[in-house]
Amino acid sequence: xxxxxxxxxxxxxxxxxxxxxxxxxxxxxxxxxxxxxxxxxxxxxxxxxxxxxxxxxxxxxxxxxxxxxxxxxxxxxxxxxxxxxxxxxxxxxxxxxxxxxxxxxxxxxxxxxxxxxxxxxxxxxxxxxxxxxxxxxxxxxxxxxxxxxxxxxxxxxxxxxxxxxxxxxxxxxxxxxxxxxxxxxxxxxxxxxxxxxxxxx
Amino acid sequence: xxxxxxxxxxxxxxxxxxxxxxxxxxxxxxxxxxxxxxxxxxxxxxxxxxxxxxxxxxxxxxxxxxxxxxxxxxxxxxxxxxxxxxxxxxxxxxxxxxxxxxxxxxxxxxxxxxxxxxxxxxxxxxxxxxxxxxxxxxxxxxxxxxxxxxxxxxxxxxxxxxxxxxxxxxxxxxxxxxxxxxxxxxxxxxxxxxxxxxxxx
Ligand SMILES: [Zn+2]
Ligand SMILES: [Zn+2]
Numbered sequence: 139x140x141x142x143x144x145x146x147x148x149x150x151x152x153x154x155x156x157x158x159x160x161x162x163x164x165x166x167x168x169x170x171x172x173x174x175x176x177x178x179x180x181x182x183x184x185x186x187x188x189x190x191x192x193x194x195x196x197x198x199x200x201x202x203x204x205x206x207x208x209x210x211x212x213x214x215x216x217x218x219x220x221x222x223x224x225x226x227x228x229x230x231x232x233x234x235x236x237x238x239x240x241x242x243x244x245x246x247x248x249x250x251x252x253x254x255x256x257x258x259x260x261x262x263x264x265x266x267x268x269x270x271x272x273x274x275x276x277x278x279x280x281x282x283x284x285x286x287x288x289x290x291x292x293x294x295x296x297x298x299x300x301x302x303x304x305x306x307x308x309x310x311x312x313x314x315x316x317x318x319x320x321x322x323x324x325x326x327x328x329x330x331x332x333x334x335x336x337x338x339x
Numbered sequence: 340x341x342x343x344x345x346x347x348x349x350x351x352x353x354x355x356x357x358x359x360x361x362x363x364x365x366x367x368x369x370x371x372x373x374x375x376x377x378x379x380x381x382x383x384x385x386x387x388x389x390x391x392x393x394x395x396x397x398x399x400x401x402x403x404x405x406x407x408x409x410x411x412x413x414x415x416x417x418x419x420x421x422x423x424x425x426x427x428x429x430x431x432x433x434x435x436x437x438x439x440x441x442x443x444x445x446x447x448x449x450x451x452x453x454x455x456x457x458x459x460x461x462x463x464x465x466x467x468x469x470x471x472x473x474x475x476x477x478x479x480x481x482x483x484x485x486x487x488x489x490x491x492x493x494x495x496x497x498x499x500x501x502x503x504x505x506x507x508x509x510x511x512x513x514x515x516x517x518x519x520x521x522x523x524x525x526x527x528x529x530x531x532x533x534x535x536x537x538x539x540x
Contacts, residue, residue: 145395145396145406145407145408145412146407147388147391147392147395147396147407148392148396148405148406148407150384150388151385151388151389151391151392154381154384154385154388155385157377157381158362158370158373158374158381159366159369159370159373160361160362160366160369160370161359161361161362161370164523165360165361167431167434168360168361168431168523169359169360169361169362170392171405171429171430171431172359172360173359173389173392174392174396174405176358177393177396180355180358180359181389181392181393182393183355184352184355184356184389185386185389185390185392185393187348187351187352187355188352188374188382188385188386188389189386189390190348190352191348191349191352191371191374191375191382191386192378192382192383192386194346194348195346195348195349195375195378204349204372204375205346205349206346206347206348206349207346211346228372229372230368230369230372233368322365322369
């Protein structure tokens with residue numbers, strides 16, 4: 139959109155929306171027009187929801203989940219089995235597993251995977267915090283629910299080595315997760331099969 | 340995302356974003372995580388930009404464009420040729436033509452097309468306002484830049500009939516717009532060819 143078409147406020151909204159994953163400049167413009175047409179039903183509530191999110195969302199200091207309570211809803215839930223800890227790369231993966239509704243465990247978000255080429259080492263991930271959580275003695279099994287990518291599997295092997303001295307059972311998702319696939323894109327059936335047949339590392 | 344995964348504020352943000360064209364529930368969740376990771380650089384500015392848009396955006400009472408000034412930037416621009424009026428279906432189409440930067444004219448947004456099957460008649464579009472604009476006597480050419488769809492062409496024929504008594508030249512975009520195509524998806528070269536070879540209706 140040329141500068142002269144509309145006010146700078148509209149152009150700014152288009153540019154900000156275009157930075158969301160899944161939206162480019164063209165779809166951002168369509169989204170802005172849609173928002174303006176639905177000013178009361180959508181634009182106003184969305185502006186409010188973003189302000190609320192900005193003010194209230196916290197990263198859970200225990201597990202790394204994103205929530206509006208501290209610790210997060212999952213960490214506070216007394217019905218969760220504290221003996222199983224599911225290690226995931228990202229909050230997206232945590233949400234994907236929760237949507238499938240298969241687990242009654244707690245989580246630990248690594249915040250990425252080891253990637254020597256990109257300069258990501260153990261100290262860049264939440265690995266020290268994971269080791270710290272084991273000192274409580276409650277955890278008896280750690281499920282390494284990392285992506286089936288090269289970096290994900292490298293990270294799983296590294297974690298298995300680091301966790302070995304603690305004497306906890308370390309498991310990983312069964313083959314069933316397609317090679318190279320990302321958890322966040324799998325259907326619930328595939329996730330169920332992978333969890334059902336999870337193997338000892 | 341199950342209710343228990345995260346706070347209702349996050350779920351609400353996901354649900355609102357999922358209502359934008361181009362985003363579904365999955366991409367809305369990814370967008371929310373992206374927003375939260377970029378809280379200061381993206382979430383806060385976007386919440387602000389939406390609030391500003393909500394407060395300031397107006398539909399131009401002259402042409403139907405969306406802007407933050409009333410009348411809109413285009414209608415206020417003294418360098419625009421007041422003798423050519425380009426009739427478009429939607430603000431998206433207006434913006435597409437402006438991005439191509441080919442015209443120095445003014446616009447008139449119909450707000451849709453005639454569609455008897457959907458119950459859209461002339462009184463549902465900005466056709467009375469278009470006729471009103473002709474009474475000023477400045478307009479000498481009306482370019483019917485409607486989509487090359489059946490309803491778009493029906494609307495063009497209807498407008499040509501309505502405008503005939505006013506003695507203005509009524510033109511339409513040359514073939515060059517693909518049959519069934521929508522202006523908003525065309526590249527600038529196609530738009531340029533269609534404008535260059537526009538024909539008398
Ligand atoms: Zn937590
Ligand atoms: Zn205007």
